[in-house]
Amino acid sequence: MAKRRPVSNLLGLAVLGLLTEQPMHPYEMGATLRERKLDGSFKVRTGSLYDVVEALQRVGWIAADTTEREGRRPERTVYSLTELGQLEFAQWLDELVRTPVKEYPSFLAAVSYLGALGQERAVQALQERVSVLDTEIRGIQATLAEAERQHVPRLFIIEADYAAAMATAERDWCLRIVREMGEGTLTWPDRPEPTRSALASAGGSS
Amino acid sequence: MAKRRPVSNLLGLAVLGLLTEQPMHPYEMGATLRERKLDGSFKVRTGSLYDVVEALQRVGWIAADTTEREGRRPERTVYSLTELGQLEFAQWLDELVRTPVKEYPSFLAAVSYLGALGQERAVQALQERVSVLDTEIRGIQATLAEAERQHVPRLFIIEADYAAAMATAERDWCLRIVREMGEGTLTWPDRPEPTRSALASAGGSS
DNA sequence: CCACGCATAGTCGGTTCCGACTAATCAGTC
DNA sequence: GACTGATTAGTCGGAACCGACTATGCGTGG
Numbered sequence: 234m235a236k237r238r239p240v241s242n243l244l245g246l247a248v249l250g251l252l253t254e255q256p257m258h259p260y261e262m263g264a265t266l267r268e269r270k271l272d273g274s275f276k277v278r279t280g281s282l283y284d285v286v287e288a289l290q291r292v293g294w295i296a297a298d299t300t301e302r303e304g305r306r307p308e309r310t311v312y313s314l315t316e317l318g319q320l321e322f323a324q325w326l327d328e329l330v331r332t333p334v335k336e337y338p339s340f341l342a343a344v345s346y347l348g349a350l351g352q353e354r355a356v357q358a359l360q361e362r363v364s365v366l367d368t369e370i371r372g373i374q375a376t377l378a379e380a381e382r383q384h385v386p387r388l389f390i391i392e393a394d395y396a397a398a399m400a401t402a403e404r405d406w407c408l409r410i411v412r413e414m415g416e417g418t419l420t421w422p423d424r425p426e427p428t429r430s431a432l433a434s435a436g437g438s439s
Numbered sequence: 440m441a442k443r444r445p446v447s448n449l450l451g452l453a454v455l456g457l458l459t460e461q462p463m464h465p466y467e468m469g470a471t472l473r474e475r476k477l478d479g480s481f482k483v484r485t486g487s488l489y490d491v492v493e494a495l496q497r498v499g500w501i502a503a504d505t506t507e508r509e510g511r512r513p514e515r516t517v518y519s520l521t522e523l524g525q526l527e528f529a530q531w532l533d534e535l536v537r538t539p540v541k542e543y544p545s546f547l548a549a550v551s552y553l554g555a556l557g558q559e560r561a562v563q564a565l566q567e568r569v570s571v572l573d574t575e576i577r578g579i580q581a582t583l584a585e586a587e588r589q590h591v592p593r594l595f596i597i598e599a600d601y602a603a604a605m606a607t608a609e610r611d612w613c614l615r616i617v618r619e620m621g622e623g624t625l626t627w628p629d630r631p632e633p634t635r636s637a638l639a640s641a642g643g644s645s
Numbered sequence: 646c647c648a649c650g651c652a653t654a655g656t657c658g659g660t661t662c663c664g665a666c667t668a669a670t671c672a673g674t675c
Numbered sequence: 676g677a678c679t680g681a682t683t684a685g686t687c688g689g690a691a692c693c694g695a696c697t698a699t700g701c702g703t704g705g
Contacts (some may be wrong), residue, residue, distance in 0.1 A: 241691090242691075242692085243543065243545055243548045246548055246549070246552065247548070247551075247552075250551075250552045250555060253555065258654080259654080259655080260653065260654045260655070261654095264652095264653090271551055273541075274543065274547050274548050274550075274551040275543065275548055275551070276543045276692095276693095278692075278693055278694080279654090279655075279656095279693080279694085280655095280656090280657085280692065280693045280694070280695095281691080281692060281693065282655095283655070283656080284691070284692070284693095288691095308654085308655085309653090309654065309655090322555070323555065323556065323560075326549055326552055326553075326555060326556050327556060327560060327564050329545050329546065329548065329549035330546070330549045330550075330553070330556070330561070330564035330565060330567075330568055331564045331567045331568055331571070332567075332568070332571065333546070333568060333571055333572060333575065333606075333609075334544075334545050334546075335479075336542075336544050336545070337449065337480065337481065337482045338540075338542050338544070339449055339535050339540050339542070340535065340536070340539070340540075340601075341480050341598055341601060341602065342449045342452055342453070342480050342481055342535065343452070343532055343535035343536045344480075344536075344597055344598045344601050345453075345456075345477055345480040345481070345597075345598040346452065346453075346456045346532055347532075347536070347594070347597055348594050348595070348597075349456060349459065349528070349529065349532060350529065350532050350533060350536070354529075354533060355536070358532075358533050358536035358537045359536060361536075361537045361538075362536055362537055362538070362539060365537070365538065365539055366539060369539065386626065386628045387625055387626075388553070388554050388625060388626070388627060388628060389554070389628070391550055391551075391553055391554075391616070391625075392547055392550045392551040394612075395546075395547060395550050395612055396547065398608060398609075398611075398612045399605065399608060399609065399612070400539075401608075402604060402605060402607075402608030403539075403604075403605065405604075406600075406601055406604045406605070410597070419593055419594060419597075420592065420593075420594070421594060422592045422594060422595070447661090448661080448662085464684080465684080465685080466683065466684045466685070467683095467684095469684095470682095470683090482662095482663095484662075484663050484664080485663080485664085485684090485685075485686095486662065486663045486664070486665095486685095486686090486687085487661085487662060487663065488685095489685070489686080490661070490662070490663090494661095514684085514685085515683090515684065515685090
């Protein structure tokens, strides 16, 4: 068994990615990620950033270059990618693409207990979700269109493409469920008030 | 602005859900979740379970019932849902369904740097992902079919339906990207060696 | 010309999370 | 009837994570 990845925080991947271009200090990494809208793909938190950078340095994937300072501002430590880091970056990416990871999105959790909401409430909530998703999707597609207009290579914004595809799939699923509930092909096992469970009131021994 | 949810761990939702049926002790919750395959929707970790139960008790959504003990085994504290807990459970569910949460799946992160893999490697990795996803999807569909054979109400396994839908969407997206790369509609901005960045070599001052 | 706000750069401490561990009982089995 | 492995039930310490905070420099409008 391969021992688990020494740096698991995905923000580390972003750091490595940035450093393939140029050496940088952590603050700049955060700013750059935000500029490029990559903060939609990576959870960029100042605290985590410094933690992750330290971790990457500890395992030797990046190295502290210079420690400069302008005026009396706090020091800026500039890091750059090591050769090992370059390999590991590609390796990590490759693995992330190849191998789906079990994840636990909150909507999956909610759906698992959808029954407890009762049919009417469930339908309403799903419809609201659909409308929020629609807005999101339109937003992403606007970005995509704008990028195309400016001849930005599609590969540079492929993550938006993916995000749109997944959001659309989710919206469609919600719509289907709402429809099925309307048509009666997805029926509600009776439990009008969520508390009154047949199982519970049967009063099992033990 | 509503103050953030006092218990954020989604495992708490599962705990509340179980307690709508009957009082239980934490270990039993974990076992039950596993039996019902809900460990696919909730990250069930022993440690987290006890933490979350304590948190739920602290905010008064559940209450310790009895503390029994068999023989000299460790005590089992049985918890049950309070009235407040019942309301909050529905409220929480409703909100989770209504309002999509920004999440950071690892594949999204990977896709954001897909360019760095180089075209050939990217295609291969994507194809492998497709095949893994296909296996997963077939597995879920088998479960679904089996459940139908046994006349389990569809609502009880709706989360599997959702999971299948999303996995399928992801597979289709991967296939599309692979195809587009083959057809040349998704081209690789040249960057055979990931280091050489046009932006960088333009050489901004300062 | 200085007060105020925004940008720069990073530290720090508390909470959350989780895996590894303890420890007793039970069900076989040789 | 003692040993083995699985099941029951939970504890605990360390790692990861993140938000709130510090502190300086820069710009600008009244």
